[in-house]
Amino acid sequence: MAKKVLILSGSPRHGGNSDTLCDQFLKGASEAGHEVEKYFISAHNIGYCSACYYCSSHDGVCCKKDDMNALMPKILDADVLVFASPVYMYSVSAQLKAVFDRMVAKYEVIRDKELYYIMTAAEDEEHTMDTALACMRGMADCIPGSKEMGVIFGKGVYQKGEILDTPYMRQAYEMGKNV
Template identity: 45%
Template sequence: MSKQVLVISASPRKGGNSDTLCDEFIRGAEAAGNRTEKIFLCEKNIHYCTGCGYCNSAHKCSQQDDMAEILNKMVNANVIVLASPVYFYTVDGQMKTIIDRSCPRYTEIAGKEFYYILTAADNSATSLERAVSGLRGFTLDCLPGTREQGILLGTGVWEKGAVKTTSFMKQAYDMGHNI
């Protein structure tokens, strides 16, 4: 059965390591017959949450930016891939902003399948544990019925494109293909 796969790339570098793994994941997912879409967050106009509380009663954000469109796509997807480089042991600011801004409709994102793609210059997978924990706080703790389907920890990749010569490329393809 074909699924709608939404890949959210929080890389600040188009063609950066986490973004490249997103493309490889998509290649695998499409080869398996799934429909895919990638959102490259750096190309979007997304403001930080102001904590105004408007969304608690209105179920929409008071801010007028690209987040409403992204939330619609998250709600309509069967599978969501959250991809981010790891900075100072957690996801980057673009990813955290998306998580914070999901508040108006987060209950509608419940029950989805989630994959995480994380990259870091550090060679130790344990250095990415806090980032995984943060994503799990959002997906597993806040979204009932969510299923964590796969995690790719791309370590030891700093320079743009470094991931292309690693086994992480095959892992990304296989994760996408096995949806």
């Protein structure tokens, strides 16, 4: 059965390494017959959460009038969420973190998602992705019924395009194909 897949690309660089892996995931999932959308966060205006909790007394509606209002229905409607980010200072990008924090407005109704994580980093030490993965898993802990389905650690890639000649390209394609 076809699933609705939403890829949240947290790269600040269109066509950057993590964004390129998103494209490979998209290609595999599309070829498998799923309905797939990649949402390039940096191309949209999504402000940070100001912890005013307006949403808690307004049926999950945020007081900020920005592009998160269009993204939230896509998150709610998706069967599969793919969180993708370069690793900066051992954590996820500010772009992806802003989306995570703004998801608080509907945290009581976001549930039962299959989750995939894609990360890239210049460093290739064993611990390089630990904190970023913990951040993504922390988000998953806020989604009742969520299931972690796959993780890609694209290590040792820094400059845009360095990901192209790595096994991570095939891994992302196969992960998407196996949704």
